[in-house]
Amino acid sequence: MPNVSISSPDLRRVGLSTSSVDKCSLVALSAFAYTLIIAPLLSYGTNTASLGSSAASQIQHIMTPRLENKLVWPMLAGITVVLVLRNRSRVTLPPHIVSLFAYLALAGASVLWAFKPELSLQRFVLLLLIVVSIVFPVTLAARTTDLIRGMFICFAFALIVNVFFILNQTPIIIDKIVKGYPGYFAFKGILGECAAVAFLLSLHEMLYSGRRLALGISVAVVAICVMILSQSKGALGLALLTPWLAGLSLIAGKMIRVSPAIVLLPIVFGYEVLSRLLGNLTGRISYYLYGNYTMSGRANIWEFVHYESVRKPLFGWGYQSFWFVGPDGPSVVDAPGWIKVMPSAHNGYLDTKLELGYVGLSILVIFIFATLHAIGHVAGRDTRRAWLLLSLALFIILTNFVESSWMRGMDILWLTFLFVAAEIARYWPGGSARRFVVQQQPS
Numbered sequence: 001m002p003n004v005s006i007s008s009p010d011l012r013r014v015g016l017s018t019s020s021v022d023k024c025s026l027v028a029l030s031a032f033a034y035t036l037i038i039a040p041l042l043s044y045g046t047n048t049a050s051l052g053s054s055a056a057s058q059i060q061h062i063m064t065p066r067l068e069n070k071l072v073w074p075m076l077a078g079i080t081v082v083l084v085l086r087n088r089s090r091v092t093l094p095p096h097i098v099s100l101f102a103y104l105a106l107a108g109a110s111v112l113w114a115f116k117p118e119l120s121l122q123r124f125v126l127l128l129l130i131v132v133s134i135v136f137p138v139t140l141a142a143r144t145t146d147l148i149r150g151m152f153i154c155f156a157f158a159l160i161v162n163v164f165f166i167l168n169q170t171p172i173i174i175d176k177i178v179k180g181y182p183g184y185f186a187f188k189g190i191l192g193e194c195a196a197v198a199f200l201l202s203l204h205e206m207l208y209s210g211r212r213l214a215l216g217i218s219v220a221v222v223a224i225c226v227m228i229l230s231q232s233k234g235a236l237g238l239a240l241l242t243p244w245l246a247g248l249s250l251i252a253g254k255m256i257r258v259s260p261a262i263v264l265l266p267i268v269f270g271y272e273v274l275s276r277l278l279g280n281l282t283g284r285i286s287y288y289l290y291g292n293y294t295m296s297g298r299a300n301i302w303e304f305v306h307y308e309s310v311r312k313p314l315f316g317w318g319y320q321s322f323w324f325v326g327p328d329g330p331s332v333v334d335a336p337g338w339i340k341v342m343p344s345a346h347n348g349y350l351d352t353k354l355e356l357g358y359v360g361l362s363i364l365v366i367f368i369f370a371t372l373h374a375i376g377h378v379a380g381r382d383t384r385r386a387w388l389l390l391s392l393a394l395f396i397i398l399t400n401f402v403e404s405s406w407m408r409g410m411d412i413l414w415l416t417f418l419f420v421a422a423e424i425a426r427y428w429p430g431g432s433a434r435r436f437v438v439q440q441q442p443s
Contacts, residue, residue, distance in 0.1 A: 022145060024087075027079055028137040028419070029150045031130070034072055035410050036158040036194065042068055044184045069410075073126060076133040087140050094428040096370035096421055097135065103363045104128060106356055107319040107407065114318025116325040123320035126409050134415060138422035147423060148388065149212075152205055155198035156219045159226060162191060166229055180231030189403065192232020193412055196239040199223035200395060203243055204388040234402055238395050246390035250379055259376035260390055261369050295402060297338075298346045304335055305345045309354050316357035319407075323351075344408075348400030352407070364406060368397060371421050378427040389420050396420075 043066065084091060093101075107124055114120035141147055162183030172179040172188060182188040198219055205216030227236040249260045256263075275281040286295040294300060308322070308330060316322075323331045323343055332340050345351045353361045372393060379386035396417045400406055405413035 022142040023079075024083055024137040025141040025145045025147055025150060027076055027083070028134055028141065028147065028422075029154060031076055031133045031137075032151065032154045032415065032419075034076075035412065035415055036154055037161065039066075039068065039072075039410065040184050040186070041161075042066075043186070069126065073129040073133060077129040080132050080136050083140060084136050090140055091136070092139055092425055092428055094374055094425050096367060096374050097139075097425055099363060099367040099370050100131070100135070100421065103356075103360065103367060103407065104131065106315075106360055106363060110315065110318040110321070110356055110360075113315060114321035115330060116321050117318070119325050120318045120321040123409060127319075127407060130409060130415065131418060134418045135422045135425075138419060139425045141426070147419075148201070148204060148385065151419065152198075152201040152216075152219075155194065155201055156215070158194055159198045159219065159222055162194070162226065163222065166226070178231075181229050183226075183230070188230045189232060189235075190412060191230045192227050192235035193399070193403075195223040195226040195230070195232070196235040196395060197392065197412065197416055199227070199239045200243065200388065200391050203391070204384065207384050234399070238398050242394040242398065243387070243391045246387055246394055249390060250383065250387055253376065254379070259373040260379075261372035261376075264372065264394075295346075298402060301339055301342055301345055302347060302350060304339055305347070305350045305354055308334065309350070309357075312357060314357045315359055316353065316355045319355050320409075322354055344404035346403055348404045348406035348408075351404045367421075371417075371424060374424045374428065377429075378424055381427055385423075389423060392416060393420050 104127070107127065111117050111121045111124060138147060162185075165183045166181045169181050169183070171181050180188040181191065183191040185191045185194070202216040202220040202223060205212045206220065208216075223239075224236070227239070246260075249263045253260050253263045271281070278284065282295065283299075286292060286299075309316070317330065322329065323345075325331070331342065335342070345354060349361065349364070352364050356363075372390070375386050375390050375393070378389060396405060396413045399413060403413075405411045405417070408414050
């Protein structure tokens with residue numbers, strides 16, 4: 001009797017569940033529940049207190065590892081190792097996952113030349129534990145598990161809880177100007193990113209009927225309201241743009257039979273051409289988004305980062321060994337004025353070049369391109385899922401031009417991109433989502 005592969009809609013037609021939960025999926029979803037809900041709530045009081053403290057106190061607060069992180073991530077990683085050992089034959093490592101581990105190898109090796117080796121090692125270990133706790137559980141999850149629905153529930157719950165915090169909060173006010181609400185997160189930008197991801201996940205839920213449609217619409221409305229209240233203009237704009245861009249990319253890719261990565265390349269070249277023709281295109285975009293030509297001061301940070309990158313161009317300053325490494329750190333000693341207390345360059349690509357040089361930046365670009373290319377494998381089997389994964393990926397890729405998320409520990413967008421990469425791996429030849437087969441009954 002021949003084996004016939006079937007997709008998620010086929011599973012429903014033969015009466016099999018597509019939402020079962022297994023140990024692997026529980027590990028991955030626990031990682032998101034901890035990052036989105038538990039950890040921010042545990043640190044809510046201390047974050048609020050640190051906002052009014054001195055710059056030195058804020059730096060010390062961020063540098064001090066929290067006890068719960070020391071317990072949760074080793075536990076989740078340990079469970080993952082056991083699951084991997086028990087399911088060795090099911091482990092799939094497509095090219096984009098291989099490139100991710102190549103980046104991790106370079107980040108780990110950078111401890112040898114890092115400005116603060118002990119801090120770099122500490123932050124790298126956290127990064128490694130997080131990657132292991134998400135990538136392998138997702139790729140090993142049961143064939144019938146709908147992890148995307150689990151992700152939606154996590155983000156929707158976090159969003160709803162934040163609404164109650166917002167209703168009882170005083171907005172952030174700077175120079176008599178309201179800057180928005182942070183919810184239970186440390187910064188309002190994090191709340192905006194959480195709401196944006198929840199919005200994109202809700203769009204996927206709206207493609208279904210019944211309760212999923214109703215809940216998807218409800219969460220989408222709440223997410224837009226939260227992004228407005230947190231004054232996350234960039235997050236709202238990209239959340240509305242990327243689904244259209246993803247849809248057009250998939251349609252074009254299907255028509256000319258190429259991957260989304262190839263379809264999107266002209267946009268990169270087009271931006272470069274327009275920048276040369278119009279001059280200061282970034283400033284023009286900034287004026288429409290923020291009402292100024294410096295991306296709300298980011299241009300000043302980027303100028304400083306470019307200077308510091310030139311000092312160590314090939315391999316950088318070491319993973320997470322530039323910002324917030326103590327009073328003698330380069331970001332404090334060399335930076336002018338308020339840039340001294342910045343936690344990042346507010347640009348994930350510049351931060352990568354700063355920490356791991358052009359070598360690290362090249363590997364990151366390969367990882368991103370390979371991930372976008374691999375979405376083509378998902379599109380061939382589940383168009384709706386490919387559309388969502390590409391929307392999430394594009395949102396994170398574009399957001400990193402104004403914020404730093406790449407390879408940054410417990411950052412929400414970084415964990416979401418890890419999930420996207422791992423979910424794509426399930427559709428790679430040999431992946432769990434492709435291995436499900438049913439035996440065709442003889443006629």
